[in-house]
Amino acid sequence: GENVEQHPSTLSVQEGDSAVIKCTYSDSASNYFPWYKQELGKRPQLIIDIRSNVGEKKDQRIAVTLNKTAKHFSLHITETQPEDSAVYFCAASGSGVDTGRRALTFGSGTRLQVQP
Amino acid sequence: DGGITQSPKYLFRKEGQNVTLSCEQNLNHDAMYWYRQDPGQGLRLIYYSQIVNDFQKGDIAEGYSVSREKKESFPLTVTSAQKNPTAFYLCASSPSPGGSYEQYFGPGTRLTVT
Numbered sequence: 001g002e003n004v005e006q007h008p009s010t011l012s013v014q015e016g017d018s019a020v021i022k023c024t025y026s027d028s029a030s031n032y033f034p035w036y037k038q039e040l041g042k043r044p045q046l047i048i049d050i051r052s053n054v055g056e057k058k059d060q061r062i063a064v065t066l067n068k069t070a071k072h073f074s075l076h077i078t079e080t081q082p083e084d085s086a087v088y089f090c091a092a093s094g095s096g097v098d099t100g101r102r103a104l105t106f107g108s109g110t111r112l113q114v115q116p
Numbered sequence: 117d118g119g120i121t122q123s124p125k126y127l128f129r130k131e132g133q134n135v136t137l138s139c140e141q142n143l144n145h146d147a148m149y150w151y152r153q154d155p156g157q158g159l160r161l162i163y164y165s166q167i168v169n170d171f172q173k174g175d176i177a178e179g180y181s182v183s184r185e186k187k188e189s190f191p192l193t194v195t196s197a198q199k200n201p202t203a204f205y206l207c208a209s210s211p212s213p214g215g216s217y218e219q220y221f222g223p224g225t226r227l228t229v230t
């Protein structure tokens with residue numbers, strides 16, 4: 001089945017700096033890669049996603065890149081702000097046509113701390 | 117944030133008791149999911165359902181059971197067979213069957229078993 005590895009587990013940056021979180025996945029049939037942000041005690045919220053027919057996607061200060069050949073994708077946050085502090089999760093999913101599994105597999109999370 | 121609800125927010129049970137966690141959505145979504153989250157860990161899939169009256173085991177289904185009698189509802193029962201039931205449980209829904217769509221999460225239920 002799918003296995004998603006996420007690094008680093010914790011990341012501390014100064015306000016205004018950039019943050020990069022990286023994930024690798026194992027199933028070459030995966031075609032959907034979302035990123036979720038979870039604040040303490042709250043539900044995960046989707047912040048950006050990318051599909052396998054696209055190499056990069058941006059939304060204001062957030063961008064995601066995907067390298068299908070290497071099976072890795074990354075989240076980039078520029079001009080970080082204290083309110084970006086949270087746990088970020090990557091995930092991967094395929095259509096399930098080949099594997100029968102039609103659900104997301106999540107990485108273990110990255111705790112991002114933005115120091116004012 | 118509205119549209120998918122879980123109740124209660126906090127739940128306390130004695131060891132050996134079964135407990136059922138509620139998940140309801142009014143988003144008209146076909147697919148629903150249950151995840152377990154332990155401190156410092158990611159979300160692990162317990163069960164999912166792509167359509168009414170059908171569901172599949174996820175990665176950690178042992179000790180849990182579900183039903184999907186209505187499109188809007190996907191309750192999770194934590195049985196006494198689950199060895200470490202204390203955790204944060206998250207329900208999610210998605211517009212269509214298949215994993216390649218955004219999942220919307222409920223607020224979660226924090227279960228403590230003593």
